Amino acid sequence: MVSNLLNGPHGDEKKLIDLLKQGDQDAYRILVQKYQQMVFRIAFGMTLDREESLDIAQEVFLKVYQKIDTFEQKAALSTWLHRITVNQSLNWKRRWKRRFRGQHQPLESSGVPEPGTENQKPERLYQHKELGRMLQEGLRGLPEDARAVFVLKEIEGLSYGEIADTLGVKPGTVSSRLFYARKRLREQLREYVDET
Amino acid sequence: MWMKRDHCSLELLDRYYDGEISPDESKAVADHLDGCPACRKRLGARRVVSESVRAAADEAVSRTDFSLLDQKVLDRIDAYRTPFLSKLKNIRFSWRLYVPASAIAAVLMVFFTLFLRQPADLGPSALINSLAGKISSVMIIETPESRHTILWFSEESAHTGEENAGQKT
Numbered sequence: 001m002v003s004n005l006l007n008g009p010h011g012d013e014k015k016l017i018d019l020l021k022q023g024d025q026d027a028y029r030i031l032v033q034k035y036q037q038m039v040f041r042i043a044f045g046m047t048l049d050r051e052e053s054l055d056i057a058q059e060v061f062l063k064v065y066q067k068i069d070t071f072e073q074k075a076a077l078s079t080w081l082h083r084i085t086v087n088q089s090l091n092w093k094r095r096w097k098r099r100f101r102g103q104h105q106p107l108e109s110s111g112v113p114e115p116g117t118e119n120q121k122p123e124r125l126y127q128h129k130e131l132g133r134m135l136q137e138g139l140r141g142l143p144e145d146a147r148a149v150f151v152l153k154e155i156e157g158l159s160y161g162e163i164a165d166t167l168g169v170k171p172g173t174v175s176s177r178l179f180y181a182r183k184r185l186r187e188q189l190r191e192y193v194d195e196t
Numbered sequence: 197m198w199m200k201r202d203h204c205s206l207e208l209l210d211r212y213y214d215g216e217i218s219p220d221e222s223k224a225v226a227d228h229l230d231g232c233p234a235c236r237k238r239l240g241a242r243r244v245v246s247e248s249v250r251a252a253a254d255e256a257v258s259r260t261d262f263s264l265l266d267q268k269v270l271d272r273i274d275a276y277r278t279p280f281l282s283k284l285k286n287i288r289f290s291w292r293l294y295v296p297a298s299a300i301a302a303v304l305m306v307f308f309t310l311f312l313r314q315p316a317d318l319g320p321s322a323l324i325n326s327l328a329g330k331i332s333s334v335m336i337i338e339t340p341e342s343r344h345t346i347l348w349f350s351e352e353s354a355h356t357g358e359e360n361a362g363q364k365t
Contacts, residue, residue, distance in 0.1 A: 023277070025270060028266075028269065028270060028273060029266045029270065032265055032266040032269050033266055036262050036265050036266070037257055037262070040256075040257060040260065040262070041253045041256075041257060044252075044253055044256045044257075045249070045253060050256050050259065050260055053256070053260075054260065054265065057265060058265070058268055058269055058272060061269040061273075062269065062272050062273060062276065065273045065276065065277075066276070131244075131248055132248065132252060135245070135248050135249065135252065136252070139249075150249075153214065154245075154246050154249045154250060155249060155250060155253045159214075159215075159216070160214070160216050175207075175211070175216070178210065178214075179206070179207055179210060182206075182210060182242070182245065183206070185245055186241070186245070189245065
């Protein structure tokens with residue numbers, strides 16, 4: 001019965017939350033399986049580090065267990081998870097900044113093309129890798145609030161209203177932070193993204 | 197926000213790309229893009245940034261093994277909800293544990309007995325001397341531990357002078 005909740009319609013979310021509040025183990029397993037990639041993607045957008053993002057995902061689900069009784073279901077479960085993930089990622093970033101100020105170089109590369117494609121040509125490959133590297137550098141340089149908005153928009157594809165609910169800000173603020181983040185990234189990537 | 201020198205502003209293009217403008221505005225922008233290569237190019241650049249970010253996240257997901265995550269989370273939940281006393285019960289006492297524990301307890305007892313005893317009551321400060329006249333009086337006091345000398349002077353003395361009342365300590 002519990003496993004049916006994984007792909008069930010919206011009404012099943014309430015049932016899942018009830019089971020989570022009762023501490024049902026299967027319900028937690030389903031919660032993790034259903035939302036692990038979503039949580040991981042947001043954490044990765046915030047930290048740009050796969051291992052740390054997996055740790056953050058664990059923290060997020062543990063937080064759900066600790067706080068599920070306070071969840072009033074005014075917003076969707078996914079919105080609540082978005083909020084917890086952003087907060088945990090920001091906490092991680094702050095801890096990380098304090099511990100290893102300027103010493104850490106994550107080894108993630110992004111979007112390396114498949115062998116045998118047009119993009120595999122050395123020049124294109126170099127450009128692609130450079131674009132990924134510059135993009136990461138640009139993301140890393142964004143202020144926390146602009147970065148959270150940018151990640152929720154670009155990686156999760158949330159609407160301005162959903163982002164506003166998640167972060168507890170006004171939609172206008174979301175719009176301006178997003179514009180700022182994109183402007184900064186455009187400047188960072190000017191060499192690779194031709195706009196003129 | 198709408199047009200800047202016959203081109204869409206970046207903000208408008210962002211909102212158009214995000215689907216955050218009204219259907220009428222959206223149609224107007226789409227019509228404009230049909231005839232404006234410059235705005236199409238800017239929109240294309242905007243798309244490249246979005247797609248690169250998404251590609252980076254997708255690639256990170258594809259390289260990550262999520263198979264054990266649910267079990268790890270359940271283990272952490274178990275560890276969190278296990279009461280502290282039950283955790284203590286799980287520790288099995290043996291002679292190997294008793295001997296060092298007793299030694300540590302003995303060392304701690306000796307330490308507390310020798311070094312952390314209550315300090316002796318030092319009592320009040322010692323009065324060295326006092327001089328009392330009709331107009332004023334003076335007392336010389338020395339603190340017992342730090343050997344500080346205190347001079348106490350008063351102009352309201354109604355008592356008879358009492359010279360050399362105390363002994364120097």
